[in-house]
Amino acid sequence: MHYRTLGNTRITTSVLGFGCMRLPTREQGDQFTFPHGPINQEKAIHIIRKGIEAGINYIDTAYTYHEEEGEIIVGMALKDGYRKKVTLATKAPVRMDYYCEAEHFEKYLDDQLQRLSVDFIDIYLFHGINATLWEEKIKKFDLIERARCAQEEGKFKYLGFSFHDKPEVLKEIIDSSHFEMMLVQYNILDRANEEMIAHAAKKGLGVAVMGPNNGGKLAGEPPLEMQPWVTEGRANFVDLSLKFVLSNQNVSVALSGMGSEKMLDDNVALVSDKNYDKLTDTEKERIHIIEAKFKELSNTICTVCRYCMPCPNEVNIPLIFASVIRHQVYGNKKTATWAYSNIGKVRWFPGKDATACLECGECEPKCPQHIPIIDQLKEAHRILTG
Incomplete structure (x- = not known):
């Protein structure tokens, strides 16, 4: 150490x-x-x-x-x-x-x-x-x-x-x-x-x-x-x-x-x-590649910190964005779509999916990453149900 x-x-x-x-x-x-x-x-x-x-x-x-x-x-x-x-x-x-x-x-x-x-x-x-x-x-x-x-x-x-x-x-x-x-x-x-x-x-x-x-x-x-x-x-x-x-x-x-x-x-x-x-030098080159690739692969920068929670209408924002990351960045579409489709249906995926968003805007000022959560939820639903 x-x-x-x-x-x-x-x-x-x-x-x-x-x-x-x-x-x-x-x-x-x-x-x-x-x-x-x-x-x-x-x-x-x-x-x-x-x-x-x-x-x-x-x-x-x-x-x-x-x-x-x-x-x-x-x-x-x-x-x-x-x-x-x-x-x-x-x-x-x-x-x-x-x-x-x-x-x-x-x-x-x-x-x-x-x-x-x-x-x-x-x-x-x-x-x-x-x-x-x-x-x-x-x-x-x-x-x-x-x-x-x-x-x-x-x-x-x-x-x-x-x-x-x-x-x-x-x-x-x-x-x-x-x-x-x-x-x-x-x-x-x-x-x-x-x-x-x-x-x-x-x-x-x-x-x-x-x-x-x-x-x-x-x-x-x-x-x-x-x-x-x-x-x-x-x-x-x-x-x-x-x-x-x-x-x-x-x-x-x-x-x-x-x-x-x-x-x-x-x-x-x-x-x-x-x-x-x-x-x-090789590691520095890899870092440049990682930066470029992640920008290309995903626009969602959610870190699952949960500062956006709780949602007044129980939308499980962190799980939804985590599923998008799993889908877009890691290519695990099957697990991502399964998790999204089971929100509110199994006890370890509580809450509601993106369609329950009321666009109240309460979550967005709380996000440390300044994610446009309302718009991203709509996009997440499209990605995870398409």
Whole structure:
């Protein structure tokens, strides 16, 4: 395992962090279907502890993960001496509608400390900040000042934020000088934050990256027509995408949502290699091919984060878009159309299909990828029923 310094915090972090948004679930399906369901407690605790024993010392969770069960399981995993071995990061649910008063900062922070069964949190982040939340919650409720008071009380050590918006908004937040670290999306298919990652690092912020596999699109088997360029040797999608992120020396830690022991073992093997952050000319060429091919194969960039949910009319937006990706990118038409046709008919595909969309527009402002969800749902129905 290799390690880097997390900005000016003096924290030494493993370059691979354990993202706890996609823990093993009791009804474990594929990466697109069940990334957020009820957690398989035994498997989740085992895999988190196995990661720590392999040298991972950065654990990332959030109030909302796994239907608000995630922090509880992480807290259980960190008992028996594991807590002292890690940097623990979690997030205040400021993006949620129920987080609507200044006093909610203390309310939810105290609740999270109890859920995690810890005396303090190492890094406390505002979750999913965008321009609207920055103005209407962080500034309006004076949450920075409240955070500093809690920090002085010893409830957490460092203040950060995770981010889903345009780079110019990110720059404003970085330049506010309120934060010690940030968590942003960055991968082969989404390099919009690359310049701001360098800017943040220069100003001394620790930089954590989420979505190195683009929410699963760079995980598993690549599309058949791309395999000749990708799967030669160890350079599969997961290896190459993680190596790409870590080749950026401004990145302190890359988070991976590891829902299986195989994913954990593969990632640990990569970041234990002496050349884990050095891209060869051949790998750089493959990256260019991947970028071009994905743009050609799919216009849907959904990462199945579920921020669009719940839908007022119970449309299963993440599953629908995941089915389109499975169809268009991976060429698995049979599975994709079967899943779509069974929405609402089997218990592991709950909700309704795209025809139930009322075009209310409630989902679109919530999407970190700025997908025109209403139009894409219509297109998804055409693709999956044609």
